[in-house]
Amino acid sequence: MDDGRPLFQQIAELIEDSIIDGSLGEETRAPSTNELAAFHRINPATAANGINKLVADGLLYKKRGVGMFVAAGARDALLERRRTTFAEAYIAPLLVEARRLGMDAEDLKKMIDTWRDDA
Missing domain, CATH: 1.10.10.10 (Winged helix-like DNA-binding domain superfamily/Winged helix DNA-binding domain)
Structure with missing residues (x-):
């Protein structure tokens, strides 16, 4: 710890x-x-x-x-807070980089589906 x-x-x-x-x-x-x-x-x-x-x-x-x-309501409040934190830490930077690479939402979905299938 x-x-x-x-x-x-x-x-x-x-x-x-x-x-x-x-x-x-x-x-x-x-x-x-x-x-x-x-x-x-x-x-x-x-x-x-x-x-x-x-x-x-x-x-x-x-x-x-x-x-x-x-x-x-503690669980729901925590889930909402952690989802927001997750989006800020991972989704926002992902979208910025995807735009730089010329990728759209469908490209990202395909990529996620490919990774999920491999996991």
Whole structure:
């Protein structure tokens, strides 16, 4: 767990991944800061920062005396955010380069279909 990004961001992303893949469903309890700290062998304050980021993003909420829970709509919100990020990081540059190469949407579709068939 150390790809150069701050650990709290990595913790937040791990929880986000669990929400997206369904292993952490909406309205279910999220791991506590102590559970995250023990499992990943990090400072509880670091785990808390990751949890707090998700609370600030509206993905988790606190039930007093019970713990943190996944908010309703969290999965859809994450999917939308990640799709937008994906488009900005990959699709926009792809389209720019395709235009430089004189390719249109149909050319790109054929290329994608060829790669998909090979995978």
